[in-house]
Each structure stands twice: as structure tokens, then as C-alpha cells.
Amino acid sequence: MLLYDPTASVFTFDGTRMDLAEEFRDNPRGPFSADLQRILDRMRTTPLKGRYVLLVIEPFRVWQLARLSGERGEAPIPVDSVRYTSAAIAEWDIFKRRWKDLTGVTVTVADPVL
Amino acid sequence: MICGDMDPNGPGQSYEPAEWHEPVELEVRHQRIDAGSYAIVDPAPKWPENSAFNLTINFFPTRPGNSEQTLVAWGDLRLQIKDGLLRLCVGEICAICEDIILPRCWYQATVSIDAASKVMGLTAAMLNPTGGVRTEQSAQERLSNWCVPRPQTALLFAAEPETVENGRLFTRNTFNGKLEAPVLSDGPDGELIAAWDFSSGIPTDRITDRGPRELHGTLVNLPMRGATGSNWNGSVASWRQHPGQYGAIHFHDDDMVDCCWNTSLEIQPPENARSGYYIARLTANGVQSDVAFFVSAKAGEPRARLLFLAPTATYLSYANTHIKFDSHNTENLFEAVTQLSEDELYLNLHRELGLSHYDTHSDDSGVVYSSSRRPMLNTRPGLYTFNYLNDTHIIKWLESRNTSYDVATDEDLHRHGTELLQAYDVVMTGSHPEYYSTEMWDALNDYQNEGGRHIYLGGNGFYWRIAYSDTYPGVIENRRGVSGVRTWEGEPGEHHLAFSGEPGGLWRTHGRAPQALVGNGFSSTLFVKSTWFRRSEASFDPRYAFMFRGINTNVIGDFGFRGGGCVGLEIDRWDKDLGSPPNSVVLATSEQVGQGGLLTGEEFITTTRALDGVQNGRVRADMVYFTTAGGGAVWSTGSIAWATSLLWNGGDNNVAKVTGNVLDRFLDPQPLD
Numbered sequence: 001m002l003l004y005d006p007t008a009s010v011f012t013f014d015g016t017r018m019d020l021a022e023e024f025r026d027n028p029r030g031p032f033s034a035d036l037q038r039i040l041d042r043m044r045t046t047p048l049k050g051r052y053v054l055l056v057i058e059p060f061r062v063w064q065l066a067r068l069s070g071e072r073g074e075a076p077i078p079v080d081s082v083r084y085t086s087a088a089i090a091e092w093d094i095f096k097r098r099w100k101d102l103t104g105v106t107v108t109v110a111d112p113v114l
Numbered sequence: 115m116i117c118g119d120m121d122p123n124g125p126g127q128s129y130e131p132a133e134w135h136e137p138v139e140l141e142v143r144h145q146r147i148d149a150g151s152y153a154i155v156d157p158a159p160k161w162p163e164n165s166a167f168n169l170t171i172n173f174f175p176t177r178p179g180n181s182e183q184t185l186v187a188w189g190d191l192r193l194q195i196k197d198g199l200l201r202l203c204v205g206e207i208c209a210i211c212e213d214i215i216l217p218r219c220w221y222q223a224t225v226s227i228d229a230a231s232k233v234m235g236l237t238a239a240m241l242n243p244t245g246g247v248r249t250e251q252s253a254q255e256r257l258s259n260w261c262v263p264r265p266q267t268a269l270l271f272a273a274e275p276e277t278v279e280n281g282r283l284f285t286r287n288t289f290n291g292k293l294e295a296p297v298l299s300d301g302p303d304g305e306l307i308a309a310w311d312f313s314s315g316i317p318t319d320r321i322t323d324r325g326p327r328e329l330h331g332t333l334v335n336l337p338m339r340g341a342t343g344s345n346w347n348g349s350v351a352s353w354r355q356h357p358g359q360y361g362a363i364h365f366h367d368d369d370m371v372d373c374c375w376n377t378s379l380e381i382q383p384p385e386n387a388r389s390g391y392y393i394a395r396l397t398a399n400g401v402q403s404d405v406a407f408f409v410s411a412k413a414g415e416p417r418a419r420l421l422f423l424a425p426t427a428t429y430l431s432y433a434n435t436h437i438k439f440d441s442h443n444t445e446n447l448f449e450a451v452t453q454l455s456e457d458e459l460y461l462n463l464h465r466e467l468g469l470s471h472y473d474t475h476s477d478d479s480g481v482v483y484s485s486s487r488r489p490m491l492n493t494r495p496g497l498y499t500f501n502y503l504n505d506t507h508i509i510k511w512l513e514s515r516n517t518s519y520d521v522a523t524d525e526d527l528h529r530h531g532t533e534l535l536q537a538y539d540v541v542m543t544g545s546h547p548e549y550y551s552t553e554m555w556d557a558l559n560d561y562q563n564e565g566g567r568h569i570y571l572g573g574n575g576f577y578w579r580i581a582y583s584d585t586y587p588g589v590i591e592n593r594r595g596v597s598g599v600r601t602w603e604g605e606p607g608e609h610h611l612a613f614s615g616e617p618g619g620l621w622r623t624h625g626r627a628p629q630a631l632v633g634n635g636f637s638s639t640l641f642v643k644s645t646w647f648r649r650s651e652a653s654f655d656p657r658y659a660f661m662f663r664g665i666n667t668n669v670i671g672d673f674g675f676r677g678g679g680c681v682g683l684e685i686d687r688w689d690k691d692l693g694s695p696p697n698s699v700v701l702a703t704s705e706q707v708g709q710g711g712l713l714t715g716e717e718f719i720t721t722t723r724a725l726d727g728v729q730n731g732r733v734r735a736d737m738v739y740f741t742t743a744g745g746g747a748v749w750s751t752g753s754i755a756w757a758t759s760l761l762w763n764g765g766d767n768n769v770a771k772v773t774g775n776v777l778d779r780f781l782d783p784q785p786l787d
Contacts, residue, residue: 003478004442029643030449031709031728044446050425051445052448053438054453059497062123063453072440072476073465077456087453094451 006047013039015103022109024095028088043098052094056071057083088114115392115406115512117761118495118503124675125761127495132392134384136219142378142398147488149466150288151337151369152273153321155329158188159269159298161637164177165229166301169193169270172241172294172344173221174362176477178215182290183367185223186296187269193225193236194287201740202236202253209236209255213248218343224760228301256739266384271296271310272337272365282374285334288367290477292609294343295361298325312353313361316340318585321363333688336371336483336586338364340612352610352617359607366475370468371589383409389417389521391424391509393494404494406502411520413530416537418518419781422508423541423589424693426486427524427549427580429591433490434461441601449642449710454721455497467491471592472601474511480602482612486588499676500683504758505544507675509570511760513776524554525532531557535566540780545572545757546684549580549638552616558633565745567780571773573735573754574636576628579621583615587638593618597716599639609645622716630693633738634686634752637717638727642710644682644755646672646754647702647737657787658701658739660779661749664771670702674759682755685735698740704753707733747786 013020013035019035032040048051049070054063055078065082069075084090089112096107116128171193173185178195186193201210202225215221220241227234237252268275271293273285276353298307308329314322316339323329333339336522340353343361353360381394389411408424411417437444438452439462445452454462461467468488469481492498511521519542520622526534528551534556535541544559547570550558555576562568577598594600595609598620611618621628628635647670653662671680681704688694707727717732718725727733735752742748751757751773759769779786 001478001605006442037709040449041446044449045442048442052451054451055459056453056455056497059120059455068439071713072436073463075459075463091451111226 004048006049009042009045011038011042011105013042015099015105018107018109021095021099021107025092025109025112028091042102045093046098052079052097054084054087054090061085063087065090065094086114088112115506115509116497117741118391118393119499119675120495120497121499121507121675125510128510129222129393132383132387134387135381138379140379141402143365145373146284146377147280147370147373148284149335149370149468150273150285150367151287151333151335151365153331153333153337153363154268155308155310155321155323155331156268156271158267159327159329165688166304167191167227167252167307168299168301168304169225169296170222171296173317173364174220174292174294174344175217175288175290176292176364176479182287184270184274184287185272185289185293186225186271189378191227192274193223195289195686196358200236200238202234204234207234207255207258209234209253210253211236211238211253213251216244216247219244222344227257229257230608235310253465255426264601270331271331289365290367290475292341292343292362292364294363309706311361312339312363313343313353313357314706315453316357316360317583317614330453333363334588335369336485337369338482338612339368340608340610346607348607351607352615353612354610354615357613364479366477366479368465368469368476368544369483370466370488371483371485371586381407384580389699391506391521403421406490406494408521408523410522410526412520413526413534414537416520416778418520419539420517420519420777421535421538421541422512422519422521423543423547424505424521424523425501425526425544425547425549427551427554428544428546429490429493430486430590431471431549431578431580432501433470433484433486434467434488435472435492436461436465436603439667440473443601447639447641453497457491457496461491474602480594482593483589483591485570485586488523501544501546504546504676507761508542508544508757511765511773514630514761514765517777524549525582525588526558527554532560532564535561536564538566539783540567540777542569542571542777543575545754547572547575547576548620549590550576550578551580551582551590552614553582555621555626555631561747561765562631562742562748563622563744565742567746567786568632568748569773569776569780570632570748570750571757573686573752573756575686576621576631577636579611579618579624581611581616583613586613591618595623597623599714607786608639620716627689627692628686630695631746632750633694633698633740634688634736635692636684636708636714637687637735638685638711638713638733640677640682640685640707640727642677643672644677644679645704645706645708646670646679647735648705649702650700652699653701655699658699661701661739661772661775663775664766667768669705671756671759671767671770673762673767673768674755675762676755676758680756680759681735681753684754685711685748686752687732687734688736690736694738695740695742698738700736701739702737704735741786749780
């Protein structure tokens with residue numbers, strides 16, 4: 001049987017490519033350059049255990065950052081008290097967190113003006 | 115319910131109280147759900163007179179971890195796997211085999227009990243030995259005391275009794291995996307007591323005893339039948355072809371087909387109630403919870419000339435999906451960070467509410483049954499908009515233009531077939547009528563060919579073959595097979611439906627691509643950003659002028675509530691080689707689908723990187739029209755997001771205009787070119 005392999009997502013990228021972070025900030029729904037698309041594909045296939053998700057606190061208004069437990073029937077684990085009042089800001093913040101997690105490099109480009 | 119979409123930037127929720135129902139106050143109590151499938155033989159076999167017996171059973175464990183899983187429970191006897199080891203327990207005394215039981219390997223367990231000499235023995239033999247593993251292991255223990263099963267004690271396979279509450283049995287320690295061919299005899303070479311043959315009655319909930327006492331049993335919570343047995347050798351692919359190779363039943367600890375709750379409230383719509391989408395709105399201590407239901411038009415008793423077919427098989431297939439928690443590719447598919455609503459968070463914690471066809475069981479095997487006899491938390495007003503809520507955009511649009519319509523469900527279509535459809539001049543299918551039984555397909559096809567007019571307002575329709583069952587009303591079966599966009603892959607030899615014996619999987623793989631029914635068929639997913647249609651040159655033929663009356667632009671639907679366009683989510687294309695009728699015409703084709711459009715697996719054969727809308731011309735939607743031999747007509751939009759663009763700008767838009775033009779013309783009895 002064909003099962004999920006959490007180690008199958010193997011793409012690595014240069015964490016200093018701030019031009020690509022900037023590209024995502026400015027155009028978060030694409031279309032993306034090939035280099036950025038690969039980074040997003042990598043980010044979106046991180047292992048289920050620990051994957052960032054958003055808990056809807058108030059529909060369409062407030063979201064809480066959390067990580068999936070990776071275990072069936074176990075609740076996602078909230079990340080501190082990180083809350084967002086915009087899904088777009090949440091998407092950008094999670095992009096930055098994943099960039100740091102995957103490359104060790106902090107995204108230094110300015111946040112979007114929304 | 116007119117529209118249940120809660121989005122403040124959406125078309126607006128809309129409900130009308132049913133005047134035939136007064137609010138009532140109820141006292142309710144918590145009612146448990148007993149998830150996990152098992153077989154029960156009740157009354158159980160009688161205790162052998164010489165107090166000795168042998169039991170053999172084949173088993174294929176799929177999740178033999180640390181938890182306690184019971185293969186056989188009979189009185190104080192338990193045949194179990196615990197801590198990965200096979201063991202036989204009588205009361206507190208256990209004989210435990212030494213070697214770890216391997217997942218997904220066939221074993222035969224042999225149990226022998228001799229109460230006279232007070233010895234119990236257990237053997238486990240691998241039926242298909244694998245490298246590096248001892249093929250046989252055994253254990254023995256002395257019985258200090260043997261408790262004869264009470265006559266009223268049932269024999270259970272794949273679980274053991276926990277309690278009985280108000281006459282209802284609750285179970286625990288469900289076994290995950292397949293069981294096959296249990297045989298009970300009076301001593302090692304003694305007289306046969308019972309021999310259950312699971313290859314008999316595969317479409318039913320009955321298990322048959324071939325022994326002299328006919329100790330037949332019943333299955334609870336719908337474990338998967340038509341499962342390959344220990345002797346399956348790949349020479350056949352279907353249980354109907356060779357039932358003897360399908361003598362196994364696959365049990366799961368999260369199978370759940372019916373909550374079996376006592377009724378708290380019964381709602382009886384009066385004879386003259388309008389057919390349609392309804393919810394029962396429950397409130398308690400500030401909590402609100404909606405229960406969706408349908409009032410169907412009676413077959414043969416139309417009250418309108420238009421029938422909207424609520425795709426309830428699709429709703430059921432997706433009911434209570436857990437893919438956001440369990441399926442690795444979900445975020446990549448939707449290309450945005452996953453948001454989890456309160457209902458979804460609840461479903462994750464409460465697996466006893468049952469799974470969807472998109473889920474896998476706790477042992478990673480695919481879910482093939484979905485039941486409506488349980489709460490369905492994503493089939494009601496809420497944040498999960500796919501299918502059910504998207505379809506209410508169509509309902510609201512019909513209401514907004516004062517079009518008279520009846521509503522019937524997929525199960526009505528399955529049961530009543532053309533008798534239901536032929537009473538209507540026009541039949542409309544929804545945004546995503548993805549799951550079709552043979553009976554449903556045949557009825558719609560006959561309706562079209564006998565002069566009926568069909569408006570298909572969606573995408574990825576008529577895609578998976580399903581089956582209903584008379585044994586299990588309200589339940590559908592789906593086998594995923596090895597093709598199509600799917601969240602799990604079917605196991606070899608297990609692609610045939612147990613309910614009907616038909617091959618499961620994509621209709622396309624059985625000679626009925628959706629193109630043959632509606633002119634277009636699934637090509638791609640497009641979840642990132644929707645796009646629009648551009649009219650084809652062919653669409654300017656005077657024969658099709660009625661569709662575009664009042665339209666001043668060649669671009670249609672560059673707006674909408676899902677991704678900003680009418681071409682999005684899942685899209686279909688025309689293809690004469692897959693069965694689009696010779697006289698079918700592509701009226702419009704999508705533009706600029708872009709890299710967000712991704713080709714479905716069955717649309718390419720060799721590996722390639724050219725799978726997106728930038729590089730691959732098959733990643734597109736085609737709007738198709740054709741007339742049928744019998745004077746019928748079919749108009750197919752080929753995109754889920756078409757339905758969610760109808761109400762844009764208060765319904766004043768060219769998607770609504772085209773749809774209205776087609777609907778009005780289809781309702782006009784004048785023949786169509």
C-alpha cells in the first residue's frame with residue numbers, strides 16, 4: 001500500500017534569497033516564479049506532526065496559530081498566544097516561520113501593508 | 115434553507131421558517147456511540163460435552179501495536195493481540211506467544227482447550243512465510259479454572275463485550291485487520307461445531323455457518339467485505355469471480371454506520387410541504403447546532419417543471435472528512451495554510467462520529483463506506499462550503515428569479531430512476547455531482563435520450579461509481595482503485611464493490627467517462643485562483659444565440675465567490691475520444707488557468723513536469739452543449755465555481771444571465787437544434 005512518507009519532501013533552498021520572500025509578500029496567491037513555487041511546495045508538505053495550521057477563533061475575524069499533533073484524535077497545539085485578525089497576515093507570518101525553520105535564516109524583508 | 119453560506123463577503127445567508135413546524139422544547143440526554151465493527155453469533159455455540167474444543171481462525175492484523183485487540187471473544191475466552199503478541203486468555207490466565215506479530219501478514223491461530231486435563235494451547239502459523247521470521251510459534255498454560263460460557267453469552271469476532279445498557283451491547287478492544295474462516299470443533303479431530311464462511315453473502319450483514327447447527331451471525335458497523343483472503347493469488351480481481359478467494363472481512367476500530375440513538379424528536383413534514391433543503395436548528399444554553407435534511411418531491415408527483423437533484427451522495431462521501439488532520443497533501447492541494455473550524459476540531463477529537471470516503475482508518479486502510487445515520491458536521495451551515503453550501507448558491511439563485519422547482523436527492527434518483535426524472539421538463543444537477551451509482555447514471559442517461567433536458571451546473575461530476583444497499587439504507591460504498599484524484603489507494607484485488615459486485619473506482623475506467631453523459635469530464639483541480647471563460651467561435655452560430663442573449667462580452671464569469679472567477683475548484687474538459695457526443699459543441703473555454711491548475715492523474719500516462727495550466731492545454735474547462743437523439747439536450751458548465759458566481763453582484767452578472775437564458779429555453783417545449 002502507498003502510505004505517506006514524512007521524509008519524502010526533500011527540497012532545500014538558499015535562505016538568503018530575500019527576493020523570493022519579497023515576491024511572496026507582494027503576490028501571495030501567485031502566479032509564482034519557479035524558484036518560489038518549489039519553496040512553497042516544500043513548505044506545504046512539511047510533516048503533519050508539527051505542521052502549522054490556523055484555528056478559527058471567530059469566523060472570518062480571528063485565528064490562532066497552532067501546530068498539528070500528528071496523532072489521530074489529538075488536538076492541535078496552540079503556538080503561544082499568537083493570534084491574527086487577517087488570514088493574509090497569518091499566511092505571511094507562517095511563511096516567515098517556515099522559512100526560518102527550513103533554512104535557519106530569518107526573513108528580513110518588511111511586512112506587507114494590508 | 116435558501117442559502118447557508120456564512121461568509122460576510124458572500125451571497126448572504128437566507129432561511130425561511132417552515133410554517134408547518136412549531137419550535138419545541140426538548141429534554142435530551144447524552145447517547146453513546148459504539149464505534150468499531152465486529153461480528154456477533156448469538157446465541158453462541160453450546161459448550162462441547164467433553165469440555166474440549168479446538169478453534170482455528172486466519173487473521174491479517176493491520177495495526178498490531180500496543181493496544182489490546184480481540185480477535186475472538188466467547189465467554190471468558192479471549193484470543194487477542196496485545197503488546198504486539200498473540201495470546202489466549204481464559205479469565206486471568208493467558209498463554210502468550212513469543213514473537214511479535216507482523217502487520218499485514220496472514221497467520222493462522224489454533225486454539226485448543228481441554229478442560230479435563232486443564233490445559234490450553236495456542237499456535238500461530240504464518241500462512242505466507244516471509245524471510246527472517248519463524249513461521250510457527252506456540253504457547254501453553256495450565257487452566258486453574260475454566261469458566262463455561264453462559265448459554266446466553268454471544269460469540270464475538272473482532273471485539274469483546276464491554277457493557278450492556280438498556281439492552282444494547284457496547285464493545286471494546288476492536289481488532290484492526292482481516293479475519294477469515296473461523297472453525298470450531300469438538301476436540302483436535304473432533305466433530306465440527308461451526309465453520310463460518312465469510313465469502314458467503316458478501317453484500318449483506320450476515321455471516322454464514324456451514325456447520326451442522328447453522329450458527330449464523332450478524333455484522334455490526336459494516337466492516338469491509340469482499341476483502342482478499344489468505345488464499346488470494348492475484349488470478350482474479352473480483353469477489354464475484356471467485357468468492358472462495360474472498361473469504362475475509364476487514365474490521366476497523368473506527369467503523370461506524372449507525373449511532374443507534376433513541377429518537378429524541380421526530381419531524382413529519384405534511385403532505386403539502388415544499389421539497390427542498392431544510393435544517394433543524396437546535397439551540398441549548400447559547401449553543402446552536404443545525405441538522406440538515408431534505409424534503410423530497412415524490413416520484414411521479416411533480417409540482418414544478420424543473421427538478422434540482424441535490425447531490426446527496428457527494429455530500430455523504432465528504433461527510434465528516436478528516437483530511438485536514440490526516441492527509442499529508444491537503445495543504446499542498448489547496449495551496450493555503452489550513453484553517454480548522456470548531457466543527458472540524460470537534461470531529462478530530464470524536465472519531466466515533468465516523469469517517470468520510472476521503473479518510474483512512476486508524477490502520478491506514480481506505481474508508482469505503484459512508485453513512486448518513488450519524489451527525490454530519492460539515493453538511494450544514496458552517497465554514498465548510500464545498501458541495502453542500504455551494505449548491506445553496508444555486509437554490510438562492512432559483513429563488514431570486516422566482517423559478518418554480520422541486521428538489522429530490524441522489525438516493526431518490528437511485529431508487530426511483532426515470533420514474534422520478536421523466537415527470538420534469540428540465541433536470542438540474544449541482545456544483546459537484548461526483549458520486550453516481552449505475553442506477554443513477556442509467557436513469558439520467560435514459561432521461562436525456564428520451565427527450566429530457568439536463569443542466570449540469572458544476573465540475574468533476576459523474577466521476578466515481580458508487581453503490582447503495584438495501585441492507586444499509588442511507589449508506590454508500592466507494593472503492594478508490596488505482597486511478598483518479600484520491601487521498602488513498604485501494605488494495606490490490608479489492609476494487610470491487612461489496613454492495614453490488616460491480617467494479618468500483620472511476621466511471622471512466624469502466625467505459626463511461628463523464629464526457630459520454632454530459633459532454634465534458636474532469637481534467638484538473640484549480641484551488642488557488644479561479645479564472646473565466648471566453649466564448650468560442652462556434653458559440654456564435656445562430657443555433658446557440660439563445661444562450662448568449664443580452665451578453666455583450668466574450669469573457670464570461672471573471673468574478674465569483676470562490677477564487678474570483680467562474681472557472682475554478684475542479685474543472686472539466688470536452689474530449690471526443692472519451693465520449694463527448696459527435697454533435698457536442700464547446701461554447702466557451704477557460705483562459706489563463708495558470709500554474710494553479712493541475713492535471714488529474716488519469717489525464718497523463720508517462721511522467722512529465724508539464725502538468726499545470728501554463729504548460730498543458732488539457733488543464734482547462736470547456737462549456738459544452740449538445741442535443742440527444744431523442745430530442746433531449748444537455749448543457750454542461752464544467753466548473754464548480756460556476757455555481758458560486760451566479761449570485762455575484764446581487765445576481766446581476768453574465769454567469770447568471772447565460773444560465774437563465776439556457777434554463778428558460780430548456781423550459782420552453784419548442785424543439786431544440
